[in-house]
Amino acid sequence: MVEAANTPCSAVTKTGTPCKNTALEGSTYCWVHQSYTPDERVMEQDRVDSPVNGEDLATVVDENSQEQLAAELDEMISQVKEIAPDYTPPPFSPKGLMKLLQENIDRFSPPVRLQILERLRSGIGEDMLDIDTWKGIWYMLNYTVEYQSDFLKRRLTGDYETDEWGLDMEFVDTVRPFLEFMHHNYWRVETTGIENIPNEGCALLVANHSGQLPWDAAMLGVSVYNEHPTQRLVRTLYADWFPTLPFVSAFLTKMGQVLATEDNGARLLEKGEVVSVFPEGIKGVGKLYKDRYRLARFGRGGFVRMALRNQAPLIPVSIVGAEEIYISLAKSNTIAKMIGFPFFPISVTWPWLGPLGFVPFPTKWFIDIGEPIPMESYQSGDANNLVLVSQLTDQIRNIIQQMVFSRLAQRRSVLFG
Amino acid sequence: MGERTNIMITGVSSYLGRRIAEQLLQRSGYKVIGLDGEKPSEEIKGLDFIQADIRNPLIAELLRTENIEIVCHLGFIESEHPSEPTFDFNVMGTMKLFGACAEAGVQRILFKSHTWVYGALPNHSAFLAEDQPLGGSRVTGSGRDLLEIEGLCNRFRKQSPETTLTILRFAPIIGLNADTPMTRFLKDSFAPILLGFDPMMQVIHEDDVVVAIVQAVHSDSNGTINIAAEGVLPLIRLLGLVGKLPLPVPHFVPYCRSKWFGNLTTMSHWPIEPDHLRYSCVADINKMYTELQFTPRYTAEEALREFAGIRRMSGYPTRSTSLSYDEERLRDTIERRRRDKVRSADSPMKPAERG
Numbered sequence: 001m002v003e004a005a006n007t008p009c010s011a012v013t014k015t016g017t018p019c020k021n022t023a024l025e026g027s028t029y030c031w032v033h034q035s036y037t038p039d040e041r042v043m044e045q046d047r048v049d050s051p052v053n054g055e056d057l058a059t060v061v062d063e064n065s066q067e068q069l070a071a072e073l074d075e076m077i078s079q080v081k082e083i084a085p086d087y088t089p090p091p092f093s094p095k096g097l098m099k100l101l102q103e104n105i106d107r108f109s110p111p112v113r114l115q116i117l118e119r120l121r122s123g124i125g126e127d128m129l130d131i132d133t134w135k136g137i138w139y140m141l142n143y144t145v146e147y148q149s150d151f152l153k154r155r156l157t158g159d160y161e162t163d164e165w166g167l168d169m170e171f172v173d174t175v176r177p178f179l180e181f182m183h184h185n186y187w188r189v190e191t192t193g194i195e196n197i198p199n200e201g202c203a204l205l206v207a208n209h210s211g212q213l214p215w216d217a218a219m220l221g222v223s224v225y226n227e228h229p230t231q232r233l234v235r236t237l238y239a240d241w242f243p244t245l246p247f248v249s250a251f252l253t254k255m256g257q258v259l260a261t262e263d264n265g266a267r268l269l270e271k272g273e274v275v276s277v278f279p280e281g282i283k284g285v286g287k288l289y290k291d292r293y294r295l296a297r298f299g300r301g302g303f304v305r306m307a308l309r310n311q312a313p314l315i316p317v318s319i320v321g322a323e324e325i326y327i328s329l330a331k332s333n334t335i336a337k338m339i340g341f342p343f344f345p346i347s348v349t350w351p352w353l354g355p356l357g358f359v360p361f362p363t364k365w366f367i368d369i370g371e372p373i374p375m376e377s378y379q380s381g382d383a384n385n386l387v388l389v390s391q392l393t394d395q396i397r398n399i400i401q402q403m404v405f406s407r408l409a410q411r412r413s414v415l416f417g
Numbered sequence: 418m419g420e421r422t423n424i425m426i427t428g429v430s431s432y433l434g435r436r437i438a439e440q441l442l443q444r445s446g447y448k449v450i451g452l453d454g455e456k457p458s459e460e461i462k463g464l465d466f467i468q469a470d471i472r473n474p475l476i477a478e479l480l481r482t483e484n485i486e487i488v489c490h491l492g493f494i495e496s497e498h499p500s501e502p503t504f505d506f507n508v509m510g511t512m513k514l515f516g517a518c519a520e521a522g523v524q525r526i527l528f529k530s531h532t533w534v535y536g537a538l539p540n541h542s543a544f545l546a547e548d549q550p551l552g553g554s555r556v557t558g559s560g561r562d563l564l565e566i567e568g569l570c571n572r573f574r575k576q577s578p579e580t581t582l583t584i585l586r587f588a589p590i591i592g593l594n595a596d597t598p599m600t601r602f603l604k605d606s607f608a609p610i611l612l613g614f615d616p617m618m619q620v621i622h623e624d625d626v627v628v629a630i631v632q633a634v635h636s637d638s639n640g641t642i643n644i645a646a647e648g649v650l651p652l653i654r655l656l657g658l659v660g661k662l663p664l665p666v667p668h669f670v671p672y673c674r675s676k677w678f679g680n681l682t683t684m685s686h687w688p689i690e691p692d693h694l695r696y697s698c699v700a701d702i703n704k705m706y707t708e709l710q711f712t713p714r715y716t717a718e719e720a721l722r723e724f725a726g727i728r729r730m731s732g733y734p735t736r737s738t739s740l741s742y743d744e745e746r747l748r749d750t751i752e753r754r755r756r757d758k759v760r761s762a763d764s765p766m767k768p769a770e771r772g
Binding site: 155156157158159160162164165166168240241243244245246247248249250253254258259261263264267 | 544612617648668
């Protein structure tokens with residue numbers, strides 16, 4: 001294919017500048033814009049092919065952002081100074097700064113990395129970032145390095161924060177990348193209705209349980225933590241079998257998860273936390289493949305009582321996709337009893353493939369968060385009203401079952417959604 | 418308020434008993450009678466000491482003669498292995514003492530217990546209220562005896578409603594003079610933990626135990642109250658704060674040992690029952706604030722940091738010299754004494770306030 005010499009493409013890129021590619025022979029457009037409809041050629045949104053340059057960005061980054069950046073930096077510095085008043089960074093040098101930037105920027109995910117670089121770049125272009133701001137960045141980056149070398153020492157001397165339930169945010173941050181990989185890349189979880197979770201104050205998420213291992217609880221937690229505007233940490237109530245298991249018990253405690261007792265749940269709600277419960281419990285998680293998406297009995301209504309005691313809104317959640325991650329064909333009570341497990345699944349891969357049997361199938365997941373059921377109209381004494389409790393239990397079970405069915409009706413493929 | 422309250426402290430020769438007696442004597446609203454089988458190692462000024470065993474059948478007579486209104490029962494023998502002599506003193510002694518109190522018309526009894534009577538079980542809530550059924554283990558002598566006494570207390574409350582019985586359940590006590598399974602665990606050359614388990618722990622500083630008991634004598638609270646320092650820490654973090662490296666052991670090891678060797682060897686290197694290294698046993702301390710109106714002076718973290726200092730110094734032969742440079746501690750003591758003096762001059766009956 002021979003290109004016409006020096007004829008520029010006549011499309012307009014998303015930043016409003018003319019496309020810089022050369023047009024193809026016999027066309028007024030380049031190879032990028034060739035296949036587009038006339039409207040798209042002008043309004044093109046995402047396929048900017050030319051490298052991003054400073055001029056383009058100047059129009060993207062609005063006037064206030066530099067001031068905002070400076071203010072944010074100042075605030076961060078003051079926070080750090082509060083924690084570590086004695087810390088003084090090594091003397092400032094542009095070369096050292098670039099090196100630090102290179103070392104540290106890789107830690108962030110690509111979109112965040114791009115955002116940081118764009119902001120810094122645009123700052124230089126506008127001459128808005130004076131030397132003090134650069135010194136601020138220098139300070140922050142040096143502090144990060146110092147902080148990380150300090151990490152091991154602090155862990156060993158017990159100099160870290162845990163809350164009264166054992167939640168350890170440093171541990172959460174360590175585990176998050178793996179969970180986020182499972183969430184974004186492996187199961188490609190799609191979450192809807194995140195706005196139904198309040199920005200502050202307590203809420204009780206009630207979800208269906210499935211998938212042999214409690215992956216669904218972890219993914220619900222990641223969804224809410226990542227996508228909710230106030231980054232709420234979900235406290236999942238887990239079955240009393242887990243505390244007996246080594247590593248699992250310590251892991252769950254450090255992640256801020258709590259044993260499912262009515263007292264624990266009520267206390268967490270009282271503190272204004274978002275609590276999630278899976279009232280089906282072991283019956284739900286150990287469902288056979290043939291029973292998938294048919295909700296089991298919802299416990300004894302303990303979750304309704306804890307919501308009533310604190311007038312916490314009940315938020316139904318349906319999780320679709322988790323039923324197919326392990327295909328459980330049968331359950332062996334004999335083996336379960338022998339090794340002290342609540343159930344022992346025989347699946348397509350487990351126990352035949354040994355540890356490989358733990359690898360879940362990469363199905364496509366949907367987490368739908370429904371409309372909250374307000375509890376304000378009830379008195380806290382209503383928690384003792386057995387009729388009301390069982391009514392609410394059935395009501396929320398039906399809502400979740402309906403949500404699951406309506407999502408299943410829309411789903412075309414187990415693997416691709 | 419001219420009348421002085423007559424109070425009897427059993428087990429007064431123990432460290433806690435002595436400190437509590439001293440505190441009460443300072444307040445001048447009390448006539449304190451100390452009871453113990455052994456003489457206190459150093460004389461307590463102003464204390465009316467009587468050398469007798471709590472199992473003595475004439476205790477009721479003594480209580481009546483001295484017109485005792487409050488009995489503070491601290492006489493308890495700690496033991497790792499269940500044994501008959503300690504059971505006889507702890508449980509039967511307490512039973513006889515309580516019986517004597519009811520007979521002599523004593524108004525109040527205070528008893529010091531332990532939060533571990535709830536037991537460390539996998540299905541326990543994260544915070545155990547006072548009405549939680551007791552599920553403690555009977556492996557250690559102290560544990561078994563305390564559970565027996567708690568059962569006894571329960572019956573006593575029903576049988577003798579005219580005598581109020583206050584039980585203070587303390588979290589593991591740590592401090593310079595305290596000698597509890599927890600301090601032994603933290604002072605040992607290595608700290609075994611169970612691999613993959615990191616239970617939540619509570620502690621309380623020994624000074625706060627003294628203040629809490631004195632506070633309970635002052636207040637008319639009855640019933641059972643959990644007492645622990647503010648802050649619940651994971652075991653590994655607790656060990657880090659004390660400056661020890663944890664030594665993880667597979668969790669079935671201590672259980673196997675107890676199965677095979679019985680009680681002979683099990684506890685020698687497991688000052689804390691394996692259950693407590695595996696599951697949390699954390700008490701809800703709400704009632705301590707609301708009913709007893711007591712706030713511990715040390716948070717758990719402060720108490721542990723102080724204990725870390727004590728532990729570090731214990732390796733050096735002359736503890737007295739090391740303490741002679743400990744200005745902070747002495748200053749704290751002087752401050753406290755000064756405050757106590759001002760307070761007792763102000764109003765002799767005013768309950769202790771927290772510093």
